[in-house]
Amino acid sequence: MRLIQISDTHIVARPRLASGRLDTAAALENTVTRIEDLRAKVGPISALLVTGDITDDGDPASYARFREIVAPLDLPILAIPGNHDAREPMRAAFSDTGLMREAGPLNWVRDLPGLRVIGLDSLVEGQGGGALDVATLYFLADALETAPDCPILIALHHPPFACGIEFMDSIGLSDAAALAAILHRARLGNAAGDVRLVCGHIHQTQFVTVGGCPALSAPAVCSTFDIDFRADAPLGFLDSPGGFLLHDWATKFRTLAVPPTTGSGPYPFNPN
Ligand SMILES: [Fe+2]
Known part of the structure; x- marks a missing residue:
């Protein structure tokens, strides 16, 4: 009845840092700790959805490191590729999940109790922008048509909407x-x-409607893109981790944004 969505972990193999600066493994390790803490408070989690840019470079060693870091969660992994991933190394790295053709x-399609999850591959290798080929569009239509009477969650990496940040919209879907x-x-x-x-790619949370359906981008585990809609916005990332999403459909479907850190407390309310 609950699903964790992480996105844009951008893992690289030891001892590298992503973009020569980001310790993305440390950010993912912190996220694993946060998920464990959350699980103790909200109840069982059904799966870990990863909406692309799992690695920064598509290297098999980077996928191995990702698997090693999330292994303590012991959750089924529902993974789709982002533009930084590479299809064949990713297919091999997640071959044990039963989802990789x-x-x-x-x-892929995975039916969880009370929820159909559909994962779509928008990766076009060699470019930052994404596309859904004809086979993928047919796959989606069929997965929707055959769905049981329950909510449906569609996951892909590239948002099907403009986010306002020009350097990201230039590599959109x-x-x-x-x-x-x-x-x-x-x-x-x-x-x-x-x-x-749900999607990733833009390293920040935005909520819109697409085709009359709610559409939500997840923050990135490893970094953030500044909210800057100016045409001359500097191209690059902020080194602050963005957190992740908790999707909960135990009653009504709801999504909670989970920040990467918590403050101290809780403290009692003071009437004065
Ligand atoms: Fe990314």
């Missing part, structure tokens, strides 16, 4: 209109009336 895009049309039909046809989309 032998060839082609890394699209090229097939957003086709995806929106499919979502529009799916929402009308879904018995539960609840089709949602």
Whole structure:
């Protein structure tokens, strides 16, 4: 009834730092600790959804390090690629999850209790922008059509919407209109009336509607992009981790943003 979504972990193999600066492994280790703490407070977690840029470089050793860091969670991993990933090393690294097809895009469906999760592969190797090929669009339409009477969560790396940050919108999703049309039909046809989309890529949380469906981008585990809509916004990242998302459909579907750190406390309320 609960799912953790982490995104954009950008793991690299020891002893490197991502972009020569970010200790992305430390950020993921901190996230694992936060998830363990959360699990003790909110109850069981069904799976760990990872919405791309799992590694910074697509290197098999980077995937191995990712698996090593999240292993203590002992959660099923639902992984889709981002533009920094590489399809074949990722297929091999997650071959034990039962989701990786032998060839082609890394699209999958996983039915959890009361929720269908659909993962889509928007990776176009060699470029930052994403695309959904015809096979992937058909895969999505079929997965929506055959869904049980429950909410549906669609996950892909590239947001099907402009985020306002020019250097990210220049590497956005090229097939957003086709995806929106499919979502529009799916929402009308879904018995539960609840089709949602989650993504990553833009290293910050934005909430919009696409095809009449809620669409939400997750923060990045490793870094943040400044909210700067100016045309001459500096290209680059902020070194502050962004946290992750908790999706909870025990009653009504709700999503909670979990910050990467907590303050001290809790302290008793003081009437004065
Ligand atoms: Fe990223």
